Amino acid sequence: MAASSSLASICCCFLTGLLLLCMHVPSSSSVSFSYNFSDIPSDPCRDASIVCHDDASFVPPAIELTKNTQTSPTSYSKGRVWHAQPVPLWDAATGEVASFTAAFSFNITPTNFPIPACKNWLSTTGDGMAFFLAPYSSRGGGVVLANASSGGDLDLFNTSSHFNATGDGRAVAVEFDTFINVWDGDGDGGDQDGGGGEQHVGIDVNSIKSAAKTDVTPSEMNLTAPVAKVAVVRYNNATRLLAVDLRIGDAVYRVNATVDFKKSLPGTVAVGFSAATGDCVEAHQILSWSFNSTLALPAPPAPAPAPAPQPLLVSSSSPAPAIKWEPSTKELLLLIKVLVPVASVLLVCAAAVGLLWLMRRKRTGNDVDSSECDDEQRRGEADDLERGVATGPRRYLYRELAAATGDFAEENLLGRGGFGSVYQGRLLPIVPTSSDGGSHGQQEQRVAIKKFSPESSQSRKEFEAEVRIISRLRHRNLVQLLGWCDSRRGLLLVYELVREGSLDKHIHSTERILTWPERYKIIQGLGSALHYLHRDWDQRVVHGDVKPSNIMLDSSYNTKLGDFGLARIGDHGAGPQTTDLVKGTMGYIDPEFVNTHRRSTESDIYSFGIVLLEIVSGRPPVTRLDPSFTLLGWVESLCRQGAILDAADARLRGDAGADGERQMERALVVGLWCAQRHPAERPSIAEALQALQSEDGKLSSALSLQIVGYRTAAVSMGDSGGVSAGSSSFSSGGVRSSANTGTTDSSGSFANLPG
Secondary structure (H helix, E strand, C coil): CHHHHHHHHHHHHHHHHHHHHHHCCCCEEEEEEEEECCCCCCCCCCCCCEEEEECCEEECCEEECCCCCCCCCCCCCEEEEEECCCEECECCCCCCECEEEEEEEEEEEECCCCCHHHHHCCCCCCCEEEEEEEEEECCCCEECCCCCCCHHHCCCCCHHHCCCCCHHHCCEEEEEECCCCHHHCCCCCCCCCCCCCCCEEEEEECCCCCCEEEECCCCCCCCCCCCCEEEEEEEECCCCEEEEEEEECCEEEEEEEECCHHHHCCCEEEEEEEEECCCCCEEEEEEEEEEEEEEECCCCCCCCCCCCCCCCCCCCCCCCCCCCCCCCHHHHHHHHHHHHHHHHHHHHHHHHHHHHHHHHHHHHHHCCCHHHHCCHHHHHHHHHHHHCCCCCCEECCHHHHHHHCCCCCHHHEEEECCCEEEEEEEECCCCCCCCCCCCCCCCCEEEEEEEECCCCCCHHHHHHHHHHHHCCCCCCCECCEEEEEEECCEEEEEEECCCCCEHHHHHCCCCCCCCHHHHHHHHHHHHHHHHHHHHHCCCEEECCCCCHHHEEECCCCCEEECCCCCCEEECCCCCCEECCCCCCCCCCCCHHHHHHCEECHHHHHHHHHHHHHHHHHCCCCECCCCCCCEHHHHHHHHHHCCCHHHHCCHHHHHHHHHHHHHHHHHHHHHHHHHCCCCHHHCCCHHHHHHHHHCCCCCCCCCEEECCCCCCEEEEECCCCCEEECCCCEEECCCCCCCCCCCEECCCCCEECCCC
């Protein structure tokens, strides 16, 4: 009856949600998508995920915005692509404007063909491309921009109104302009804004004349350089600042402008790209594109308090008047509209519960063997566990999992640990497709099955903690729990099989070396998983055992954090939880937790820092060969010598490039910051991620270390970013620390520090 009870609970929850639906208004509206056009299974222009207009088309491995042939030049080509779904930009009821971030990589490649008409101009290429936000039209699900525009208008604006676009012809855009136009002030026009030059990055607000722009012509790393360009466009709704960072090789260009989107565009927009050529020709390719926006929506209004009943004055000589309620036609219709769907859902739920009960009764009568049913107390515990598990993971029979693994054969063993062993196996889907109830023709699912050791006194507690916690979590960087088995023969968990196995095998492998981009991607994925656990989920989750052997990698080397046996749940804002038994892994466990028995998010941050150091250096935190060696102490020593980058894996240094080495240095410094001895001096996961992802100047390795204990006092983050060890703050105002081991200059950066 556990399954039927579970379904009944689900039905009740569904009905409650149905009744509250009319009163509920979501607190926020988010749009998020990501395209990697070099690794996409089908033509996105055909599968309705994006719209390709005019000459734009998908030519693997990129979206071509304009015609790009290998045999002849294609002058006067234009094209446009946009995300097929509308994006909420601002809310009319509250006036709230969305914040968003767009990141994309692209190429602008000049033609090699001689074009006589192009010789009449100062430029040799043209005209450029743009990232835009424009009014979304329900007519055809797209953008209503100008149909008649010259190459210089980049397929954004109509030539007749390109200085003052109105109505559906409006657009706010970031242009990547490669051609000299009069209105740019780059040639004949005499620019009054600054930022002259043949090529520039500009911000356009309903006008092809940029509100702000930055010249990129002088450098060899310009818009037509033979390298991929990466742009990040951010809008902050609090400051109304639209900021653009463009990276071309080692060169970084920035431009920003204040934009009031409520005045510039309607509340719903399309986002996409456009490009055009004129007499001069070039190719415009979008290689990848991601977008994320968040718009806060109004909270539902609180119901007005019921008016106080008015006293009814009745004379003693007259009877009280009769009060009769007669429902109006509107009220009757409303009751019918509400009650009929509710009654229908109730009937469906009742039928489903009854059917499931009959199926379960039949199965328990025919299928259950004595090894799984002769212990009523265990069955009761299992039923209680099943009621506490979120929808999704299912309960398996022991013999199903034994059959999936060849009775837990040695050749299917993936690894062993203190908890037990992990086996690979194959399971059929649970929904039958044939008339006889079988699963003919269904594809087997490859799974990883974790079998807890019966000798461990903590196995039951860790098993239940893992089932109850991870079954409720949903994040792309967490391993997915598919099911569990609570049997006298053993406690088992069923996970998705993550193809590349655990991170520790890759870091220390001599067969294939993880590249630095792969390692940096893993770091970001791990940080994203911890951010979800610590801040984004309904409650705060402390993982308790962050280490490379618990970090899985899929076929694309995306992070999948697993093993929640030591995890604990608490409310946001609550203090650390105290435990009688200290469990963890040497080298990764927080020393403060060992001393105080208080597990907190700061404990996870410490482990995160050690993992960062291990990923960058390729060295384990401790080693049996040299008991005196600790990775943390070694990196701190190099940092005090001003040579922190010497800690990076020597196998990476030659191929990482200047950008990669800056990222390595940042990761090592943040690792030290996270692994400080005192929890109060460690950053939150949000601060650590902000420091890792900061593009505001080169990260300095200047650290102030206490003579006793080698405690990091502060980390300077460059001219416009900083972290504080003493107060655990990361801000744009430089470094501030409560530690008295260094002095600060007027800019907020630490001065007179070693390294």
